[in-house]
Amino acid sequence: MEITNTMLTNDQFFEERKNVLSQWKTGKFVNFDETVAYQKLIPNEKRFGNKLAKAKKEGITLIQPRAGVALHEEHIKLLQYLEDEGEADLLPTTIDSYTRLNRYKEAEAGITQSRETGRSMLNGFPAVNYGVDICRVVTSSLKNPVQVRHGTPDARLLTEISIAGGFTSYEGGGISYNIPYSKNHSLEKTIAHWQYTDRLVGMYEEAGVSINREPFGPLTGTLIPACISNSVAIIESLLAATQGVKDLTVGYGQCGNLIQDVAAIRSLNILMRAYLDRFGFTDVRVTTVFHQWMGGFPQDESKSFGVISWGAAAAALAKVTKVIVKTPHEAMGVPTKEANAAGLRATKQVISMLKDQDFLEIPAVITESEIIMSEMKCILDKVEELGKGDYAMGAIAAFEAGVIDVPFAPSRFNAGKVMPARDNDGAIRLLEVGNLPFTQDLKDYHKRKLEQRGAFEKRPVSFQMVIDDVYAIGKGFLVGRPKKH
């Protein structure tokens, strides 16, 4: 299967669509024209893209939780609670893991078991099983825009049902919802699946209905160097724009060093615009999303508030358009609605307090972002070279060659040679560069930074640092220092 970064033809698309809509019984109730009419009735302030554009213009940061439960009545109550008590500006519908893997029968069993036990036995909302009408009941019961958030390698049917169901934003991408979320899906396949999703969004856009699209920035959420996630974001944005997507939100997962986090957003802002423009997508709107720390959390709820608030602070100082909020239950399990609202309120307080402070142009941030941008350019140039100018082919080849390589990813299509570790200031550097196509200067820079840490800690630079860093925030630190330090 050869895949190129070109817009799907109507023939290709509608041929595939028949198949997609028959994957589960709810597919047959999706109707494009009727959906266009339905979506056009959704008031402006409840459209995701509009609210983001307004926030961007005003220079403020919106807050959004993650949330989803098995039973739709409970799901509505949950989301209403989060907008009323959590002061959420944007709402999610997090999809359960069976749906993410197209295991609709198991999801059905999960719904049944949840009704029986009175506990949500699914870790999210099984939108496909519920189908268009129930999704519309959900989206129309809320005051704020709602987005589908998931982690689905083949999300074609889910996309059809979500948009028909009144959602106005959709997360994911052929790389970002494959490599961290799958073991066996090839990139050829998932990029093709997401071309379908993006083309569908493009067709709605052409019909006058704009659906916001958000590549998943944080990848595996664990010590991901900004150059890697930013490069993936740019590639997925180019792929989406090629299919006609016009409204993009690109993201990044917090690492914890403030300078580096703000620099990551700065470099994402600059190069994203540059690449879109270069390929003629000057009319594509771009907003940004910052994810509060996505790796292991502390067990203690008060300490979690500390982590959450620090994420909120970095988001505000980086002037992102929205921030995805964690909860004080993060280390334990899917949060109660109270815990979820608590994380939101802590975040809202910090975000609002800091909204008039801006760190994007301080010298240390500029310096760090220039490093990130040269790393990104190394990667993206090589992707372009490998794909002979085609970013779909280039991405596939790049993963094969380890030119893009996501730490801790479960996918067997990921090289897994790159190893990140924190430097002495807590910024993320590379202990193993693997096949990332860095210049010697950049390689030396990473090496030097880690050797500084090694010297300070009086131990060799080794994989033990990586392990220590993975646990560090859960144990109350950023840098995983050796015991007795």
Added chain:
Amino acid sequence: MEITNTMLTNDQFFEERKNVLSQWKTGKFVNFDETVAYQKLIPNEKRFGNKLAKAKKEGITLIQPRAGVALHEEHIKLLQYLEDEGEADLLPTTIDSYTRLNRYKEAEAGITQSRETGRSMLNGFPAVNYGVDICRVVTSSLKNPVQVRHGTPDARLLTEISIAGGFTSYEGGGISYNIPYSKNHSLEKTIAHWQYTDRLVGMYEEAGVSINREPFGPLTGTLIPACISNSVAIIESLLAATQGVKDLTVGYGQCGNLIQDVAAIRSLNILMRAYLDRFGFTDVRVTTVFHQWMGGFPQDESKSFGVISWGAAAAALAKVTKVIVKTPHEAMGVPTKEANAAGLRATKQVISMLKDQDFLEIPAVITESEIIMSEMKCILDKVEELGKGDYAMGAIAAFEAGVIDVPFAPSRFNAGKVMPARDNDGAIRLLEVGNLPFTQDLKDYHKRKLEQRGAFEKRPVSFQMVIDDVYAIGKGFLVGRPKKH
């Protein structure tokens, strides 16, 4: 009564001491020599100054709560809880308000009523009523150093009992425990009272027992410009050093703009050392304390966690030696031990995560700190001039002339002409300069900064901004914007 900044003679001191020790029945059990022997038995790691010195050397920030209840058994349990469950590095004993005003009879009634009702009817621990032995039971039941924190204009007896009771640090000063904490005490009186306290500490120091002394930095805790609190800190430090104090911790209350907060600490560090050295106090050790936001808090506990964590972040980035921690109950009342420990743990998480990041030398901080230092120099030069070189006389004259003027202070010896307000970035500027001896350049700077805000908010610069700013953090913001902005 004329007061000068000279060391009290032994005659003066011991004459006064007779009187002090007879102010309440527990005074007669204080014995200097026996206390020296007792204090010398306290292990090094439980001495306040030692722990601070160690932290300063290691570049880490310690955390300390406020806490005090009426009944001593309960007080011990409370402090043990805070070191065990709150991970407090340093412990407090917050004194009740009757004791602070030397109303020992009312404090006695408070103890009795507390025993009867089973609720603490006092807002702190009445150390004088309990006397030396019970204080020793308290201080020796704990693993960490303990400090007396209060707000007592005439703290002479309390100092005697505290040091004899095994406390190794003592907060306060003749200005900082008068102007924000009293209505009718003259500065002559309170400076004299605190010369006694400082001389007592000096005498212990000469006997080989070092007691840490901490002027109270935040003053009224509400929108205090750094130049004012820093100037008071320097004056009180010079007064203390003159009496023989050798171990000082100087403080500042968070304002909320990160650059300004770090700059305030930077300028305090630099000028404090310069002034002490200039007057020959090169052997006086200086450490720093940062107070998490001291003004009105949000009602909501989650939002309070946001405020607390932001304070922790600023403290860590400013590399202070310790941070005084608020609790999620702040807006409601004296916290439960659980709420107190929760604030501590959130703080500990942020402090530890950020310990390897340092903002003291970033250009924006340097610029802001240079402004603060020139303001401080204007004030301190004038104090010196008014006192003809004597900082005690100078301080008294300065308050009289409004050369030092603490916003929102209850004291009738405070001019009350200065009015602070936030600029468009949330930094604190002066709406009314009053009689602060600023250069025209500095005055223009403040004016310009507030006019920028006025223009942005499309309203005149006025007292309404001050009111809005007083409420802002409680309502979730830093800058008090007009409604519908």
Added chain:
Amino acid sequence: MNQKTIVTGVIGADVHAVGNKILAYALEEAGFKIVNLGVMVSQEEFIEAAIETNADAILVSSLYGHGEIDCHGLRDKCEEAGLKDIPLLAGGNLVVGKQNFEDVEERFMQMGFTKVYPPNTQLETTINDLNILFGK
């Protein structure tokens, strides 16, 4: 032209001045005649001022936690001094710690207060309630 006179102050050994200053300013702006005694005001001072200015209400603040002790007996002293049925309002952080407000209200009502307010009472509420109290 029927301007109401209100005595304000912070009772006892309490020095919390910020709310007092802002309250006095805002009530004046709202059209009341304010006799502000500032902080650390004794029961006697409240009563004296109320008699002297022929006040229509006494507005007692207490923030520091000793409000219950400090307010004890104020109503009786008012009656003794001839301030029959003068409205007594209390607000701030009246007791030590985060307590159930209904209980606190109950205790203060039994001490003879006319109306009792929880922490962080908004200026608008205060002004509104005073207008209602004076039948505006």
Added chain:
Amino acid sequence: MNQKTIVTGVIGADVHAVGNKILAYALEEAGFKIVNLGVMVSQEEFIEAAIETNADAILVSSLYGHGEIDCHGLRDKCEEAGLKDIPLLAGGNLVVGKQNFEDVEERFMQMGFTKVYPPNTQLETTINDLNILFGK
């Protein structure tokens, strides 16, 4: 030289790879022979691997919340496949949400697990318990 063999993996549709990678690395460092199946492992794959490698224990991770559904019946299938009494250990975030761990433990013990671990179980605990299990 009596090295114990342990099969590790993350069961069901679960892709949480970080803990699994580190667990496998640390157990190997601690001297066990590790057969790590990675993420998204079915019950059948666990059993096959255990038979093939003659394993001394199966260590099942589940993070994403569906652990209860995914682990249902594993013991029976082991017995059927002839893995009599093989130690079955489960850990991670086994159920949806923050639940009382005793209840969760109880439910998993009834499903035939040998030992059940709460969220954030430390590497040291895991290694220690395995050594005890194997009578070291």
